[in-house]
Amino acid sequence: MAYANILVSVDLGGTAAERVRLAAGLARRFEATLTGAAACQVPAPDYVRDIGEIDDEDPKFEEKARAMLERACALFERSADTAGDHPVRRAWREALTGPITHLVEQARAADLVVVGRRGSDDPPRGALGAPPGPVLMEAARPVLVLPPRMEPAGSGLRGARIVVGWKDSREARRAVSAALPFIREADQVFVASTGEGARYEGAEDVADHLARHGAAVTTHLLRTVVSDGDELLRFALKQEADLIVMGAYGHARLREWLFGGVTYEMLQRSPIPCLMCH
Numbered sequence: 388m389a390y391a392n393i394l395v396s397v398d399l400g401g402t403a404a405e406r407v408r409l410a411a412g413l414a415r416r417f418e419a420t421l422t423g424a425a426a427c428q429v430p431a432p433d434y435v436r437d438i439g440e441i442d443d444e445d446p447k448f449e450e451k452a453r454a455m456l457e458r459a460c461a462l463f464e465r466s467a468d469t470a471g472d473h474p475v476r477r478a479w480r481e482a483l484t485g486p487i488t489h490l491v492e493q494a495r496a497a498d499l500v501v502v503g504r505r506g507s508d509d510p511p512r513g514a515l516g517a518p519p520g521p522v523l524m525e526a527a528r529p530v531l532v533l534p535p536r537m538e539p540a541g542s543g544l545r546g547a548r549i550v551v552g553w554k555d556s557r558e559a560r561r562a563v564s565a566a567l568p569f570i571r572e573a574d575q576v577f578v579a580s581t582g583e584g585a586r587y588e589g590a591e592d593v594a595d596h597l598a599r600h601g602a603a604v605t606t607h608l609l610r611t612v613v614s615d616g617d618e619l620l621r622f623a624l625k626q627e628a629d630l631i632v633m634g635a636y637g638h639a640r641l642r643e644w645l646f647g648g649v650t651y652e653m654l655q656r657s658p659i660p661c662l663m664c665h
Contacts, residue, residue, distance in 0.1 A: 388567045390417040394497035396490050396522075397425040397459045398515035402503050406533055407466035410501040412543045414475045417568055421477040422497065423463035426489030427452035427514045449483065452514070456481045459515055486517040487525070494526040499565070503533045504654060519654060523635045523665050529565035530635075532654065532661045544660055546570075546630040550623040551578045551597075552649065555589040558634025561664035563593060566632040569662070570597055576604040579622055581615040581649075616652025623659055635663035 395410035397403055407423065414421035429448050460479055467477055482489045494500050502519045519532045537544075546569035553559055563570075570576055578594045594604045609618045623631050635650045653661050 388498075388564055390414075390419045390498045390568055392420045392422055392497045393417070393499045393501060394422045394424055394490070394493055394528075395463075395501040396486070396503065396517045397423045397463045398486070398517070399455065399459060399462070400503070400505070400516060402533075402535060403459075404462060404466040405537060406501060406503045407463055408469060409533065409537070409543055411467040411475050411477075413499075413501075414477075415473065419476075419498070421467060421475050422480060422493065423460070423467070423477065424480045424490050424493045425456055425459040425463075425515050426482040426484050426486045427455050428485045429483050452483055455514060486515055487521045490517045490522055491525045494522075494528045497528055500526055500528050500530045501533065502530060504535055523650075523663055527665075529562065529662060529664050532657075532663060534658050534660065537660075538658065544629065546572065547574045548626055548628045549573045549576045549630045549632060550619070550626060550628040551576060551593070552619050552631060552633035553578050553580045553590050553593060554634065554637065556634050556637050558637050558664055560634075562632050562634050562662060563597070565664055566630075566662050567600060569630060570602050570632075571600050573602060575626075576602045577607055577622070577626055577628070578604060579607040579609055579619060581609045581611050581618045614649075614652065616649040616656075619649065620652070620657055620659075623657075628659055631657065631659050631661045633661065633663055635665045 393410055393414045395407055397407060411421050429452050463479060467475055480493050500522060502517060502522055504519060519530060523530050549570060551563060576597055578590050580590050590606045594606045597604045609622055611618050
C-alpha cells in the first residue's frame with residue numbers, strides 16, 4: 388500500500404488552511420499528489436414564485452457559488468505552498484453540486500481522503516463543508532479524520548506512536564492495510580482490543596503481520612469500564628499516540644446514531660487524528 392494521491396476536503400472554515408497544510412505535508416512525505424476538492428450546491432428554483440423572478444435570481448446563486456469556490460481554490464493554493472520548502476504536486480477539483488457528493492466522486496481516484504471534524508463550539512461549516520460521517524460511509528476509501536484543532540497548532544502529523552483499535556472485522560482489516568505507510572515509519576505501534584476475550588481474536592496475528600513490515604509493535608487487551616470508545620481513547624492518550632487506526636461503522640450507522648458506538652464516540656470526541664475505513 389502506498390499513497391499516490393491524497394484528496395483533501397477544502398472549505399472556508401477556520402480550520403481549513405491547517406487541514407490543507409497537514410495534507411500537503413503528507414503528500415510531500417509520501418511523494419504523492421495533493422488534490423483539493425470543493426463544491427457548492429446551487430439551490431433549485433422555487434417554482435412557486437413568478438418565473439421572471441427566478442430568471443433574475445438564479446444567476447446570482449451561481450455567481451455567489453463560483454465566488455466561494457474561487458476563494459476555496461485560493462486558500463488551497465496558498466496553504467499548500469506554505470506547507471514546506473519544496474512545492475508539492477497538486478490538482479484542484481471543484482463543482483456546482485453537493486460537497487459530500489463531489490468529495491465521494493473524487494475519492495474514486497484517491498488513496499487517502501482527508502476531512503476535518505467540526506467542534507461543538509465552531510460555527511456552521513457553510514456551503515462547502517463535507518462532514519466525515521457520510522464520507523466514511525460512501526467513499527469506499529480510507530478517511531483521515533482530523534480533530535477540530537490540532538495540538539500544538541501547525542504540528543502536522545508524523546504518526547510516531549500509533550494505536551490500532553483492533554476488532555477482527557472487515558473494516559479493521561482494511562484500516563490496518565490502509566495505514567501501512569504510516570505504520571512502517573512509526574516509532575511504536577500498539578494493537579489494542581477492548582471488551583472481553585472474543586474481541587482479542589487475531590490481535591497477535593495482526594501484530595506479527597505489522598512486525599514483518601518493520602513495526603515495533605505490542606498488543607493490549609483493554610477492560611471496558613464506561614464504553615469501548617472511551618477506553619480506547621483513554622489508552623491512546625496515555626500512550627501519547629498521535630494517530631488512531633480503526634474500522635468505522637461496523638454496526639449500522641443508524642444504530643450508532645441511536646445508541647452510540649466506537650465510531651460515533653471518536654467522531655464526537657477524539658483530539659487525535661483517526662484513520663478510518665468502512
